Amino acid sequence: MKGCQDDRMSDPAAVGPATPVAPATPVASAAPVASAAPVDPASPVVAVLGGTGEQGRGLARRLAMSGLRVVLGSRDPVRAVAAAAGLPWEVSGTDNAGAATVGDLVVVAVPWTGHRELLLSLADELSGKIVIDCVNPLGFDKQGAYPLPVPEGSAAEQAQVLLPASRVVAAFHHVSAVLLLDETVDTVDTDVLVLGDDRAATDLVQALADRIPGMRGVYGGRLRNVPQVEALTANLISINRRYRAHAGLRVTDV
């Protein structure tokens, strides 16, 4: 396995809790809804592939609010630029390959149907990087959501097969996009299960989750135990439907 492109990526402190010194400088006209730490030039760039979808845009918004530089990737760079302009922090937009190239950490938030094809096409750009897969392979019918079978076991395991020179971490599956995007929600009170086979990589992604107020990254196991974490999103959808909620999970005694 190749090493990190950037030594900062081996140090969880590089993405650890932001120091709230001064509000970020907006790069678009809309006013920020919360103050954020200044962007540290030494901090990693986070790319979000599928960054115009709700989950991708929501994560991008919260990570940018925390003071990180974020690049939205999309199949359509025009849409990525437009989506970035709607996020008044250090966010830019480009196509998925461009985002994968400039990102130190790369979040994969594309629809499951395009997952395999996209990652196959970006194996070179993603080589040596930490790839954070938050894709949930789910089907939907009139009874709600249910997990789809994945030959490799899970989306994250598929990513690791397709990207042997990347370190794949699975995380952010259960975070409500509605809450991430809601400007009236200051804290997103949920734990984020972070799974992977590389300790430094999971530590770093836990630290990334810790940057978002209310969120906490909790180590959740190795890649072979990702399938049930992705699939559990179907249960949260059932819970949301029954209780009219935006359910998340907290791990107790940790």
Add this chain to the structure above:
Amino acid sequence: MKGCQDDRMSDPAAVGPATPVAPATPVASAAPVASAAPVDPASPVVAVLGGTGEQGRGLARRLAMSGLRVVLGSRDPVRAVAAAAGLPWEVSGTDNAGAATVGDLVVVAVPWTGHRELLLSLADELSGKIVIDCVNPLGFDKQGAYPLPVPEGSAAEQAQVLLPASRVVAAFHHVSAVLLLDETVDTVDTDVLVLGDDRAATDLVQALADRIPGMRGVYGGRLRNVPQVEALTANLISINRRYRAHAGLRVTDV
């Protein structure tokens, strides 16, 4: 599907939160560690198959403490009687078939390896009853726990296939047996995901969980979404190992 053996089983109030009027009368010599409601003769009898295992004994203990009559079942009735004598509430012990016969609600807490054979042998005894499956089909190696493949999808779905005249509910997968059995632990602070295809049955099992101080029953979806809930126990084992914890889950915004 046959109806309930007992109308009380259609009424969640029948197993709802215990009214703490007076301490239970111990039926064995050891002193109870907490006061419990008196046993209501109209309340259902809970049978626990595999009641001499840690999970079964722990659940039996907490349900008996809440004022319910509990019958421990085991392959070896002598061991079941001995285990019941160690629980100073309204707990008795017998063989699995005897427990299945007298139980209104029947908890299945046997090891996964004996699950299919036991349920096949008890289809008649369990006919018309609510069967609460809390079995986790897991394997273990030096890297920890991992989910085993189940032809029917999950232990609970296997139970429903083997027991077509019973109503199978999946619950109590993630509750730490250590905490259930710890006499110094007064409240078991965790949510219990309750899954099933029959609303009255899942309501009743949620009410059963609600009887245990600190616990809360939360509807978690239909039987087809049980596999990931059983498998998630492997992740909790990973978490316990990493954080030296007895991890449980809370559902937020519900």
